[in-house]
Amino acid sequence: MITFLDFEKPIAELEGKIRDLRKLSGGDGSMDLSDEVDRLQSKRDRLLGEAYAGLSPWQKTQVARHPERPHFSDIVAHLFTDFTPLAGDRSFGEDQALMGGLARFNGRSVLVMGNEKGTDTPSRIKHNFGMSRPEGYRKAVRLMDLADRFGLPVLTFVDTPGAYPGIGAEERGQSEAIAKSTERCLRLGVPVVATIVGEGGSGGAVALAAGNRVLMFEHAIYSVISPEGCASILWRTSDKAKDAATALKITAQDLVKLGVADGIIPEPLGGAHREPKRALDALGEAVQDALSEMDGIPADRLRQLRRDRFLAIGRL
Template sequence: MRHFLDFEKPIAELEGKIEELRRTSDAGGIDVAEEVARMRDKAQALLKTTYAKLSPWQKTLVARHPDRPKCLDYIRALIEEWTPLAGDRAFADDAAVVGGLGRFRGRAVAVLGTEKGSDTESRVLHNFGMARPEGYRKARRIIELAGRFGLPILSFVDTAGAFPGIEAEARGQAEAIARSIEAGLEAPVPFVATIIGEGGSGGAIALAAADRILMLEHSVYSVISPEGCASILWRDAAQAPTAAEALKLTAEDLRRLNLVDAVVPEPMGGAHRDTAATLAAVGDKVWDSLEPLLALDGATLCARRREKFLEMGRNSVV
């Protein structure tokens, strides 16, 4: 059953009527093809109109859509000979961060990502994509492994942020995130990161300190969630839509500010409406971003990556 967001209710009503007409036709042998086609055209036009003018808050809701393709969907679709790696070699494994080795279009690569899960059981297993320190230490281990063996790094980011629990802080959450960012900046290999849903706070940039940062059209990337920002500034989480506007968290805003390198268009109505097309589009864009980097040596990559992030601080003015 398709899940509709609040602002999609008129679309949901139309699609519900279409489904009802189809059931009526099947049960009574009535020919309603012409009426179904008319209503389908109307629903598509409404979908197009709605998605052409999404607010930053509505884009945030689309980025969080429960049916949106997750990190493991991208790995299954794009990575061959996938071999997952587990553990941080210090404390434990963290299922919120997935990583391993495989082949992307014939080339050996290291892959990282944050996995939210797609149903209740998997969401609990992956802690809703909120990593603990051991997750970021695992990411750092895989990044350093890729550097030693000359493997390009691909990451797929979808997280509301790092896990905020006391036990995570006790085990060095901030240090683990900082070390993961440091490892990304110092990796002597090509690194392409893609924001596929939410890119929240340091929990996202820990896996996105890359040569090329891509964003799906309806993904978001920000220093804090709109709800968190609203709670701090207005003491009222209900102000989240206002905060989303101020945060400039959409792909369009971030591309304009030169904080990301490219935006990957989504199917009309969001990635969840055509998962196969989304996965293929991301694969093509990742390859287009990765291929030019393969010709560069490690020292050049590191120097350019460092300058890229320093430039963000110098010139990005909201």
């Protein structure tokens, strides 16, 4: 059963009625309610289309954070084969919030990594809700070094509220680790395709998203700070998060206009969490197209194109 968001209450009520009617007609067969079920389903689809056609930035934030959106583990299982996870930063330890390894994508060897939030309470605690510590970013650098050494394209999938802000993380050099990961992305001599699949929060997201191509799911968000964090700084209250979401221009549509993102991956009606397989199929096609565009480009040219891309951001 899908978890409904606040703005989906009318749709949730219709879904409840549809389930009740199906139960009534699915008993001994004495009641045929198929026409009524079809009518309600049509009404639900219409309301769903209307709701998602006009989502505000704050509503998109809610969709991007939906707990049932596809996670990194789902992406790997659906789009990749022969995935071999690699762990540890060879300095301090293993960070479960950032996962990665070698895999095959459409038969091609690649390095894949991304944030994992977890799907239930135990796994969310294990993966620290997708918020990496310094060892996670140092692991990312280690994996990118491997990719560069063996000429493997790097595919990253970003879904994090941001880097973990705990005391231990700061003591172990969180800022330096993020900066090193961002720098390594920019210096790679192989194609780098980054996709924001849910939340792209602050430097913790940029550390994996400084690619030749930056793609975003239709209802994903990407921002320098969370709406709540921005509101707390500017208005001294998180109650202004809706206003902050609008002011920050965090939606995929806004960011393509600004040149921060290169393309939008369409989601099924009602968001990727409603039909994750269809969403992941679209993701795979978009990543393949981005990779194909860079086939045969020499390493020095890839670095220069990546540099030019980021220097051009903000030029209107």
